[in-house]
Amino acid sequence: MLRILNKIRKTSIVTEPRPTTGEAALDEISERLREGVARRFRGSLAIRAVDAGSCNGCELEIHALNNSFYDVERFGIHFVASPRHADLLLITGPATVHMETALLRTYAATPDPKLVVAVGDCAACGGEFGCSYASRGGIANVLPVDAVIKGCPPTPQALMEGLLEALEKPRR
Amino acid sequence: MNPFDWLSELLARFQDEHILVQRGSAIALAPAHLLGIDPEDWGRAAQTAAAYDCRWAGIWAEERGETLQVNAVLVRNGDHLVLRTAIPAGAPRLDSHTPYFPGADRMERHLRDLFGVDFSDHPDPRRWSRHNRWPEEAHPLRKSFAADQAPLPPQPEEDYAFIPVQGAGAYEIPVGPVHAGIIEPGHFRFLAVGETVLNLEERFGYTHKGIEKIAEGRDAFGLARLAGRVCGDTTVHHAWAACMAMERAARLAPPPRAVALRALLAERERIANHLGDIGAICNDVGFAFAQYQFSRLRELWQRDSAACFGHRLMMDAVIPGGVAADPDTPQLQRLRDGNARLRQELPGLYPILDDHPSLEDRLVTTGVLAPETARRLGVLGYMAKASGIDIDLRRDHPYAPYDHLPVATPLFSAGDVAARMKVRMEEILHSLELLDKLLDELPPGEVQRDWRAPAADSEGLGLVEGWRGEILTYVRFGSDGRVARFFPRDPSWFNWPALEQLIHGNIVPDFPVCNKSVNGSYSGQDL
Known part of the structure; x- marks a missing residue:
């Protein structure tokens, strides 16, 4: 136990007050994200991540949002296990034909009002997989999408910016 | 031990089983060796290789004109041996390797779904990579199948025949394809009694992107x-x-x-x-x-x-x-x-x-x-x-x-x-x-x-x-x-x-x- 406490003490807090490697404009993103969540979701934004057929690259970077550098939970953003608890669907991958039914059901199970954010180039437009016999391409071909976060995969910072964009958009 | 020292022994065993080997090549797919065999020997070749403690490492096919070329890979001591055969594209039929190598099960079903190869003695008739959005006769990797061919309209997953629950107190837990965590989609079907898992079946193919x-x-x-x-x-x-x-x-x-x-x-x-x-x-x-x-x-x-x-x-x-x-x-x-x-x-x-x-x-x-x-x-x-x-x-x-x-x-x-x-x-x-x-x-x-x-x-x-x-x-x-x-x-x-x-x-x-x-x-x- 002492070893654990000692390691925690030595590691200290690595959470970055703001993303450090991007442009100066990113300075305010964290703060605006916090404000956006506070204003629109009373300080608590529940996200349900749905993989509609991705290669798992986007999932790795969404995971990174929860590591101690980004720690999006400090903005009131948390990932939930059921679409029924979610305010926002974070959808990755091209919409595969085999996931279309499950995706539509997940959308239907998410209570209104809800936001849909398509994550990654595949979710934006089909990406490297495009439209084919097995892929319907971008998520917008299956569901109404509020915001798109491009990148293959998008970095955790890009994900934070994209979430912000979704929050600051006027309601549909 | 030199690479492929074991191959002569396998070939001798093939000979004992009257399995005819043709067109052997150490160069065509180097560093793997390539062996052509007759389709009727396909199953027995696997049986012989299994008895010789080979590992089974994959199967794939390709439509080439009138024939379907099928390749399977066997491994021993880190050396890869590719078995190759050709079957008529119009009526593709082969013996299954699954009875001898259980790991071949899903890849053979993948081949069956995407090429229409009939593995007649395959123990599992259920679809794997091609869900019910595709009719029985649609085989996406055949040349006649257009890459942009439209699927059937959205519909619930077919009644995939999971092993049914039997006995008092046993129950099923369906999980997925949308999971609780930030992970990829797939379906797990548990049979459980109390907290104990009696059986688990996986059902995949949801991220099939062609x-x-x-x-x-x-x-x-x-x-x-x-x-x-x-x-x-x-x-x-x-x-x-x-x-x-x-x-x-x-x-x-x-x-x-x-x-x-x-x-x-x-x-x-x-x-x-x-x-x-x-x-x-x-x-x-x-x-x-x-x-x-x-x-x-x-x-x-x-x-x-x-x-x-x-x-x-x-x-x-x-x-x-x-x-x-x-x-x-x-x-x-x-x-x-x-x-x-x-x-x-x-x-x-x-x-x-x-x-x-x-x-x-x-x-x-x-x-x-x-x-x-x-x-x-x-x-x-x-x-x-x-x-x-x-x-x-x-x-x-x-x-x-x-x-x-x-x-x-x-x-x-x-x-x-x-x-x-x-x-x-x-x-x-x-x-x-x-x-x-x-x-x-x-x-x-x-x-x-x-x-x-x-x-x-x-x-x-x-x-x-x-x-x-x-x-x-x-x-x-x-x-x-x-x-x-x-x-x-x-x-x-x-x-x-x-x-x-x-x-x-x-x-x-x-x-x-x-x-x-x-x-x-x-x-x-x-x-």
Whole structure:
């Protein structure tokens, strides 16, 4: 136990007050994200991540949002296990034909009002997989999408910016 | 022992069984040997190979005019043998290898779904890769099937015939395809009594993106990009396997510096994934401390990758003829510093994981994969090494630059979640050794040779030891340097079925940690 406490003490807090490697404009993103969540979701934004057929690259970077550098939970953003608890669907991958039914059901199970954010180039437009016999391409071909976060995969910072964009958009 | 010393014995056994072998070649698919056999001997050849303790490593087909060419791979002592046969495309029928190699089950069903091959004695008639959005006669990898052919309208998943629940107190738990965590989609069907899992069946194919079909007609660089997205966490290894296959087809050797940089990228990928997995395994039994520490180390590691190779996952770094990035001296120093950081931190963290009673309580004896089951299924990578199977391509059949590197591999026999985590912990240390050596001895020179498209019909096999285990990739070129056939075989094909076995008798709440310890790729096997 002492070893654990000692390691925690030595590691200290690595959470970055703001993303450090991007442009100066990113300075305010964290703060605006916090404000956006506070204003629109009373300080608590529940996200349900749905993989509609991705290669798992986007999932790795969404995971990174929860590591101690980004720690999006400090903005009131948390990932939930059921679409029924979610305010926002974070959808990755091209919409595969085999996931279309499950995706539509997940959308239907998410209570209104809800936001849909398509994550990654595949979710934006089909990406490297495009439209084919097995892929319907971008998520917008299956569901109404509020915001798109491009990148293959998008970095955790890009994900934070994209979430912000979704929050600051006027309601549909 | 020399490579393929065992082959004469297998051929003698084939002869005893009156299995006719033709068109043997040690060059066509080098370093693998190629053997042509008659379709009527297909099943017996597998039976004979199974009796001779060969490992079964994959099957793929290709429509070539009036015939369907089918290839299966057998491995012994790290040497790969490709069996090839041709059957009429109009009425494709073959004996199944599944009765002798259970690990062949899903890949044969994949072939049946996508090509319409009738494996008449296959024990499982259910569809695998092609769900009910496709009519019975639609086989997407046949030439007559257009790549943009529209599916049937959305409809519920067919009534997949899971093993039905029987007996008082037994019940089913359906899970997925949309899971609770931030993970890929797939369906798990549990049969349970109380908390104990009686049986688990996996149902995959949800991320089937038609990768094999959309690969057709791409140029070499387009294929490398696609290969790097077969499975995002294995982007380096899959791109390397595809480029290796293409370069062998084109008889083109990448320059020494590129080869060393590829291994550097690959070992970085291995470490990144293992760091993430160790944290996640601990997190699945509520030990959040490890998750915070290891995800922190992983993040720092990914930042180093981004700074030196322009991408946090190192996507598109491996390209035909070489690599896309050539780190300069300060960047290489940053990589060295990254290694030093891990070397400094891990010795403090590992003893905590080793000694923590609550971890031991949950991980030791959980999800045991017996060595015999592991061997029967042909599992790969850390799954094999945790269950007493000592295989690693980098050492058993070294490809450049591993032929000049000392590859040490861990081996455990317990086969439980703890052993699979231990393999990862040890492999990180071994990979750090390799990285230091690669950085110290990085050859000078160019990092890319000009790509030249090979002649029509050239083919090649790429074989690399991915972080999950052996990856085998087949590429054949058509005319104009365009790809005619691409088949990337991820190790997950063999590791997923092991999860169904190792979960028996465990409690349902231990499934997440068992699953994490296997960490199969959905996308890599759904294709």
